[in-house]
Amino acid sequence: MKRILIQLDTDPLASVFDRVVAVDAGVDELFSYGSVSPEAAVSLTHGAIFTRKVADLKSTAIFVGGSDVQAGEAVYAKVLHSFFGPMSVSVMLDSNGSNTTAAAAVASAGKHLALKETQAVILGGTGPVGFRAAQLLASQGASVKLVSRHATKASEACVQLKLLELPGTVTPHVSTSFEETTALCEGADLLVSAGAAGIELAALKELTGTGIRVVVDVNAVPPLGVRGVESTDKAKEREGMICYGALGVGNLKIKIHKAAIEKLFTSNDLKLDTQAMLGIARELTELA
Incomplete structure (x- = not known):
């Protein structure tokens, strides 16, 4: 099962930085969308959760980014609100790279x-x-x-x-x-x-x-x-x-970013936001 990362960016052009990190983190397929509003995020999220069996949803994940942190948080909230029951995928929020x-x-x-x-x-x-x-x-x-x-x-x-x-x-x-x-x-x-x-x-x-x-x-x-x-x-x-x-x-920031993306594909219900990033950072520094 291919690992698909769906990039929802609030800027007109989806971040090249975030795209490169996703590829380096081993994503098989990267679907990138720009100018994503909270309203648009609903249909994109439904496309993510309705196309695979529940057991396979851990192979799909969503990354919310863009330079506007408040806009990213609004999209992130709408994505989470679009889930129901077992129909969900893991989501990472890192607008402006602020969390990592x-x-x-x-x-x-x-x-x-x-x-x-x-x-x-x-x-x-x-x-x-x-x-x-x-x-x-x-x-x-x-x-x-x-x-x-x-x-x-x-x-x-x-x-x-x-x-x-x-x-x-x-x-x-x-x-x-x-x-x-x-x-x-x-x-x-x-x-x-x-x-x-x-x-x-x-x-x-x-x-x-x-x-x-x-x-x-x-x-x-x-x-x-x-x-x-x-x-x-x-x-x-x-x-x-x-x-x-x-x-x-920045070296540690990149490691956190990559590790977070890899972690997304271990389950279909992870929410990797500000607090979760510190946990990943601590794991990495303990291993170093």
């Missing part, structure tokens, strides 16, 4: 820190990766400062996360300068920089003495999010801190 990247960032930090006891600062905390990194850290019991340039956005993001009833805490904070960021890092263990591409949000030299032990910067576009971190850094010590750059994290 956040999982890679948190798992990388977890190699050096006990996440349950970690005090974390997330820069760009209202963005796709920052928000999900905050969610994953709080799910492990960490205390998280979710930082944005806008107080309202930070507060709204924290309200959303509190609805998930996570064991850790997430509090909103504002920073518009290196000085304010440095002050927020006092007494913290981990800094994750997940702001917009090409915007510096912090500097390693200014973080010395704050208590920060691990720095993860997921921005690959110069100038990077944390001055002094290199994109290729992978557990590289700089200024007394363990640093990860975007490419250093």
Whole structure:
């Protein structure tokens, strides 16, 4: 039975990145659709669940992607709502690569820190990766400062996360300068920089003495999010801190992405979303 992955992308053109990873993960057939709306997702999902015997549905899976995270979440929700009884296939959500990247960032930090006891600062905390990194850290019991340039956005993001009833805490904070960021890092263990591409949000030299032990910067576009971190850094010590750059994290992100796609075909009822990606990331880091 051939393994078929149905790619539902909310952008006009389905992501080449996601297509390449799917092929490298060993998918036999890849059906890619662009500009997928929640309404269109219903008929596409029905096409996936009505064409094979129930026992064979584990050989069909759906991947929801695209650059718009909210649009992807709406499509993902509609896909799940279209299932009934035994008529379902496994589904993976990774719009903008946010779930796999956040999982890679948190798992990388977890190699050096006990996440349950970690005090974390997330820069760009209202963005796709920052928000999900905050969610994953709080799910492990960490205390998280979710930082944005806008107080309202930070507060709204924290309200959303509190609805998930996570064991850790997430509090909103504002920073518009290196000085304010440095002050927020006092007494913290981990800094994750997940702001917009090409915007510096912090500097390693200014973080010395704050208590920060691990720095993860997921921005690959110069100038990077944390001055002094290199994109290729992978557990590289700089200024007394363990640093990860975007490419250093990216290697694990790709492994998580591939492993998740492979996992889709082990059952017909898996839901691989934000939290599930961290579980896969941990499995991979334990094996490494």
